[in-house]
């Protein structure tokens with residue numbers, strides 16, 4: 001662990017910084033009492049050092065981390081990060097360990113990378129970039145090429161906080177450390193998989209971004225494909241960045257829409273007025289700052305196949321939606337039924353179902369057992385266990401890797417391009433209106449008859 005690091009946040013006065021980054025940094029500092037940080041805020045707003053320190057203090061207090069302020073030196077600079085002169089002044093004599101965190105829109109990040117090409121960056125500097133990484137495969141590749149001119153790939157951190165979720169990382173221990181599960185982890189024994197991340201939340205004032213992204217790009221193009229990659233990867237020899245990222249990237253490289261038919265195997269819908277968990281939402285099209293002609297979906301799903309020897313033939317459905325009642329956030333693994341049940345054992349011998357919660361850290365296994373009243377009549381039972389929630393929240397876990405310059409939980413450049421390649425046929429089919437945009441009432445589970453809404 002690097003004990004003292006400089007973290008420079010571009011977009012310091014923005015929503016992402018106050019809502020996610022600073023609370024996560026506070027949490028990280030509370031769990032790592034030896035860590036100290038030089039926290040440099042930079043942005044277009046005319047803030048003073050005091051205003052920045054106050055913003056940090058407020059965010060730390062919100063995550064019960066006010067005590068960590070004593071280990072943070074703060075300074076703020078008004079700067080246009082797309083200007084080489086401003087960047088030169090900002091970076092001045094700064095030396096590694098130094099991380100530059102781009103909490104800015106992708107177009108600004110791209111322009112800042114261009115500006116950086118004409119200055120000398122401190123050796124060893126880490127560049128951390130928020131999603132979305134590009135808007136399609138070509139733009140992601142172009143951004144990768146720009147970044148490659150600046151620093152080696154191991155110093156580029158494409159952030160996906162789902163890789164830092166303890167619930168995603170639980171897949172590693174449960175699968176690889178259990179002989180009762182690991183040998184079953186393939187098409188031979190698994191019939192289907194679904195990865196669902198529905199939320200009761202609505203737009204939360206993010207229409208400016210969300211109305212362009214939609215549920216599919218916001219959640220599936222990035223986060224859920226990464227979860228799929230961790231779920232389906234070959235066993236890496238080690239969990240270092242080289243082995244781990246090679247294994248997840250190989251899964252993405254082998255993944256495509258089921259049957260190459262996005263019209264049949266993708267689904268989209270948007271919500272109409274209603275209430276969920278005591279909050280009332282208007283119809284999506286009537287939300288402030290939404291352009292109804294954009295046809296943005298607030299719920300998306302698609303079925304994919306990982307075309308390799310381990311997974312070919314297993315449908316893997318990813319789904320995510322907003323304003324869903326009693327939302328499901330889990331990975332569901334459906335095992336195949338046994339080939340034969342002894343004559344005399346009555347009932348339905350369905351395959352076992354293993355569920356990993358992606359919300360709270362829980363795991364459960366549904367099994368067939370002998371009936372309580374009649375031992376020759378099968379019944380279903382569920383064994384469940386709570387797993388540790390993890391000491392750090394997802395963003396804090398990811399930040400800890402950034403500060404240590406360890407890219408293991410960052411998305412590798414080729415994987416970021418693959419994610420766009422995988423979803424493009426769906427986005428194209430939707431743009432051409434080949435898939436109907438259905439509707440669902442806020443607080444419902446989404447349109448009836450969709451896959452993976454279990």
Ligand SMILES: O=C1O[C@H](COP(=O)(O)O)[C@@H](O)[C@H](O)[C@H]1O
Nearest residue numbers: 131161162199201218219223394
């Ligand atoms: O990145 C995003 O993730 C959140 C869901 O993740 P969580 O950790 O906050 O539950 C999602 O609400 C948001 O739309 C998306 O941009």
